[in-house]
Amino acid sequence: MIDKTSLWIVIVLLGLGSFGLRFVFTGLIGDRPLPAWLLRHLRYTAVAVLPGLVAPLVVWPAATGGTLDAPRMAAALVTLIAGYLLRNVIVAILLGAVTLYGGLALMGQM
Known part of the structure; x- marks a missing residue:
């Protein structure tokens, strides 16, 4: 302490x-006004920060004691693919959430 x-x-x-x-x-x-080169770099701040916040929750989830599980990996994969193909963050997050909760329900973890 x-x-x-x-x-x-x-x-x-x-x-x-x-x-x-x-x-x-x-x-x-x-x-x-900020210089153009700084504004160009600031555009990528969210893209750099968000994976650092999400990756530990997917790879070492507290809900499973820190072990990998299929529903979280599937949700992460669906979210990445949907975000890449659809270029819509909200739809990608919603598809990932549906995949996560659907996978947890199928595996009986809810």
Whole structure:
């Protein structure tokens, strides 16, 4: 366990760091146009972050004790294929959700 003083120091420092990162974009350069090269790179932020958030939930799901299972892998595969072919994020997510819950229901895990 961490003592309360260390915990609050960590919380305050993380809060200051988070505020500092946001302030750089909104406070310092918020009213100026960004260069084209930076805007081009910022377009890929979601594409870079989303797989990092989703991959652990597919590969090491807490619901199965960290082991791979077919419904989650199938849902991830359906979502990837639907997103690639249809170019529609909402439809891809919905198809992946239907696949996941359908697979869990078929395997008796719901």
